[in-house]
Amino acid sequence: MKITALDDKVNIDGFEICGHIDQEQSCSTCKNHLIYYEDFDTYFCPACNHWLESKCNDPSCMYCPNRPETPLPKG
Template structure:
């Protein structure tokens, strides 16, 4: 898997997202650096293709209702 950071974007195998790589936070399962996905205001592990936090229960939340089950559509 090729991951690069360019300006305010992270590109994962050619798939571009608005976000950043947080080198200070690692996945608890595989120890890879986490990525913050700005569109959903949430961190995920690109290797595991999993969010690191559950959706909130706030009915007026802008982010969580639109968050997909998996962060990356191709993995």
Template sequence: MKIEVKDDDKVIIDDFEFYGHIEQEQFCSKCEFNLVYNEDFDAYFCPKCNLWTESQCSDPDCEYCPNRPEKPLPHK
């Protein structure tokens, strides 16, 4: 897996580009890989496990959760 940070607010993981950042002090509870924040869904995920670290909220008016895909990285 190749991870790049571009212009301090874009993250590219294996050609999948999104706005966010890599956390330097937060790690996956399963594999201890650095977590990544995705601004589009206001959520953190582990790129190695390809799992969100938090559940979707139950707010029907939430602008983030209803559109969040099951997996953070579509190509994994």
């Protein structure tokens, strides 16, 4: 997996998102650095391809209703 960051963009194997690599936090499972995904206002592990937080139950939330099952496309 190739991960690069420039300004407020992170590229993960050709999939680009707005966000940043968090050098202070790491995944509890694989120890990779976490990535902040600006569009959904949450962190995820690119290696495990899972969100660090569950979706909220707020019906007026502008982030959670549109959040996909996994941060990165499968396949």
